Amino acid sequence: MREVEAIIERYGAKRRHVIAILQDIQTQFHYLxxxxxxxxxxxxxxxxxxxxxxxxxxxxxxxxxxxxxVIRVCLGTACHLKGGTRLVEALERELGVxxxxxxxDGQFSFETVRCVGACALAPLVLIDGRYYPKMKQxxxxxxxxRLRRARPPAEVTQ
Amino acid sequence: MTRLYIxxxxxxxxxxxxxxxxxxxxxxxxxxxCFHPGLSAYGACRLCVVELGDGxxxxxxxxxxxxxxxxxxxxxxxLRARRMLxxxxxxxxxxxxxxxxxxxxxxxxxxxxxxxxxxxxxxGLCVRMCAEQMMAHAIGFVNRGYRRRITTPFDLTSDVCRRxxxxxxxxxxxxxxCQGPEAPSVVCGSCMTPAPTCPPVYEDLACYMGAAGExxxxxxxxxxxxRRSPDFTRRRESV
Numbered sequence: 001m002r003e004v005e006a007i008i009e010r011y012g013a014k015r016r017h018v019i020a021i022l023q024d025i026q027t028q029f030h031y032l033x034x035x036x037x038x039x040x041x042x043x044x045x046x047x048x049x050x051x052x053x054x055x056x057x058x059x060x061x062x063x064x065x066x067x068x069x070v071i072r073v074c075l076g077t078a079c080h081l082k083g084g085t086r087l088v089e090a091l092e093r094e095l096g097v098x099x100x101x102x103x104x105d106g107q108f109s110f111e112t113v114r115c116v117g118a119c120a121l122a123p124l125v126l127i128d129g130r131y132y133p134k135m136k137q138x139x140x141x142x143x144x145x146r147l148r149r150a151r152p153p154a155e156v157t158q
Numbered sequence: 159m160t161r162l163y164i165x166x167x168x169x170x171x172x173x174x175x176x177x178x179x180x181x182x183x184x185x186x187x188x189x190x191x192c193f194h195p196g197l198s199a200y201g202a203c204r205l206c207v208v209e210l211g212d213g214x215x216x217x218x219x220x221x222x223x224x225x226x227x228x229x230x231x232x233x234x235x236x237l238r239a240r241r242m243l244x245x246x247x248x249x250x251x252x253x254x255x256x257x258x259x260x261x262x263x264x265x266x267x268x269x270x271x272x273x274x275x276x277x278x279x280x281x282g283l284c285v286r287m288c289a290e291q292m293m294a295h296a297i298g299f300v301n302r303g304y305r306r307r308i309t310t311p312f313d314l315t316s317d318v319c320r321r322x323x324x325x326x327x328x329x330x331x332x333x334x335x336c337q338g339p340e341a342p343s344v345v346c347g348s349c350m351t352p353a354p355t356c357p358p359v360y361e362d363l364a365c366y367m368g369a370a371g372e373x374x375x376x377x378x379x380x381x382x383x384x385r386r387s388p389d390f391t392r393r394r395e396s397v
Contacts, residue, residue, distance in 0.1 A: 034312065047295030047318075052311040056300040063312075 003028055004036045005043075013044045019054060022061060030066040030109075059113075067102045067109035069147055071127050076115030078122035087123055088112060090137040094144060107148065162227040177218035178206055181231055188231050189240065189260055191247070191330045192281035193219045197290050202281045204243055205260075209233045241266050248345060250276045254331035261345050269345055277332060280306060284325030294318050297325060 007024045011017035018040065025036050032055050041048040055061045071091065075084045088099060091110050095103050102109035116124055121133030125140065132143060159170045164184055171180050176199060181188055191203035201220040208218045211228030215236065218229075230236060241264050248257050249271035257279075260266075282299070285308060289295050296319035300309055310316040326332060 037311075047289070047298075048311045049295055049298035049316075053298045053300055057302045 001033075001035055001039055004039050008040065008043050015044060015046055018044060018046065018051065019058075022051070022055060026061055030068070030070075031062045031064055034063075064100075065102055065106070065109075067107050069108050069128050071108055071110040071125065072113045072116070073110070074114070074116050074122070074124040074126070075112045076119065076122075078119035079115075079124055082122040084112075084123045087125060087135055087137065087140060090140055094141060108144070160223045160225050162223050162225070162229060164229045165231055171223050173223070175223045177208060177216070177221045177223060177229060180223055181208070181218055181229070186231050188218060189263075190219060191256070191279065192283055194283060194286075194328065197283065197286040200282050200286065203247070203279065205240060207236055207239050207243075209236050215239055237264070240264055245269050246271060247279050249273050251279050251331050253277060254279075256330050258345070266345060276307075278308060279331055280308070281330060282308075283328045283330065284308060287324045287328045288319075292320070292322055292324050294320060294322075
């Protein structure tokens, strides 16, 4: 994979740069492809299991493809009380996928998180790293429609 | 040379020695599950906790000796901490003989936590064995928190594993399991109250000593719940 090679080149094939390398791969592919992990392991000369440990430890890495837009619904205590689960149901209806999955067109993927540290604004939804406070089902539908229109999407920020 | 005091005993040891080595040097026994002399110290099981002069509890296997350090290996606080640790470990791994024996030794009589049998205490011995002694790096920790476990990359059969079995050999909990009848609770504890041996009379042998309790030393004693059952009382009376 040429992209992976370029990313390793940018940081240098050193063990201490592995997380930065993985982050760039994640940004580029929206997930960590298996071949990419194998290549990083071979080039940086670190055991594959160490990479796999890192990739499964941090939430910002995903081993299954994520969509162009990553939607995170907060289900922390405050958001849960304020109806976060209903937002999850609404999203499942709207997107036709379950939590943790990606829409077939690769546009959206949707996951739940525990508390994003802004409980006063509950219930919260994060889309591409942007906070959408006091979310309602209707508002959510509007935001999704806007994102669908705005294709091709802006670069995903984590 | 570093001078320190272990349970009031003065010892001189070389710098770089760990407290665990120092304690063992004196012949004092403290329990460990995640330590092996051939592998790097990891401090995962915490069973080797000792109390320092300033009241801190530290794991002896990872703490280096210091000049003038006061160490207590069996203070009430340490023992209480160890009992809690054993209780916690038992709640994720009730099938381990090693843990059941530790529980008996430390008078842990119940487990107050919800039990989920993970058959692993995440001590990391197998991971270190694989990496440091076998140079294979085939297994490691994945995920984190509640979902942490040990596996191969992508849960697939590893290319680098040579099936040496070192991980099984060193595992403190996946060794011998209970051989006899199921214990009445998570903590069997029968070997805590050895009763006189009389196998023909006691059919109710507990399982942890010998092949299905053949020797009979661990016959359910007065501490186990069974003593309240009418069945048990009757048999006692018939003796």
